[in-house]
Amino acid sequence: MPLTxxxxxxxxxKFGENKMDTGSAAVQIALLTSRIRQLTDHTxxxxxxxxxxxxxxxxxxxxxxxxxxxxxxxxxxxxxVVNELKIRG
Numbered sequence: 001m002p003l004t005x006x007x008x009x010x011x012x013x014k015f016g017e018n019k020m021d022t023g024s025a026a027v028q029i030a031l032l033t034s035r036i037r038q039l040t041d042h043t044x045x046x047x048x049x050x051x052x053x054x055x056x057x058x059x060x061x062x063x064x065x066x067x068x069x070x071x072x073x074x075x076x077x078x079x080x081v082v083n084e085l086k087i088r089g
Contacts, residue, residue: 003031
């Protein structure tokens with residue numbers, strides 16, 4: 001199930017520079033994190049759903065690459081995102 005428009009808007013307003021900032025690494029990491037959490041709940045309920053599990057693994061890899069980029073470019077923002085989302089960095 002994809003994120004609703006309201007959820008996306010709240011994430012963008014929280015992590016973005018302005019309400020139109022959807023492409024920055026911090027916003028993308030936050031959006032991916034919420035989607036990863038939804039898929040994690042789904043895969044714990046439906047253990048044999050390998051298609052969703054593969055999608056989950058791809059999303060985690062994408063988030064990892066974005067986090068690596070953010071850590072290289074802006075360490076302070078990276079630490080804020082990691083602490084705010086409560087993810088391992």
